[in-house]
Amino acid sequence: MRILADRARCEGHGxxxxxxxxxxxxxxxxxxxxxxxxxxxxxxxxxxLAVDSCPVQALRLD
Known part of the structure; x- marks a missing residue:
């Protein structure tokens, strides 16, 4: 399993x-x-939990 991040979508909520x-x-x-x-x-x-907590859905699991 890998984490993928869409940096263009990320708004830095943290x-x-x-x-x-x-x-x-x-x-x-x-x-x-x-x-x-x-x-x-x-x-x-x-x-x-961290992926699900992203308010702009910039993270996903692959």
Whole structure:
């Protein structure tokens, strides 16, 4: 499973970073940066929550 981020859609709300700071950062431009595209099995539930929490649907799992 991989995380995909649509940086053009991201508005920098930071919900993903708040929920999973080891995988997401909001950069100086106010858009999401993936620290890792791969999702460990132990983190799948947390990552799904972070993806679902994005108010502009800039994140998805593949």
């Amino acid at each position: 919900m993903c970073e708040a929920l999973a700071p080891n995988l997401f950062r909001i950069d100086d431009d106010g858009t999401v940066v993936l620290l890792s595209e791969a999702v460990a099995a132990a983190d799948e539930e947390l990552i799904a």
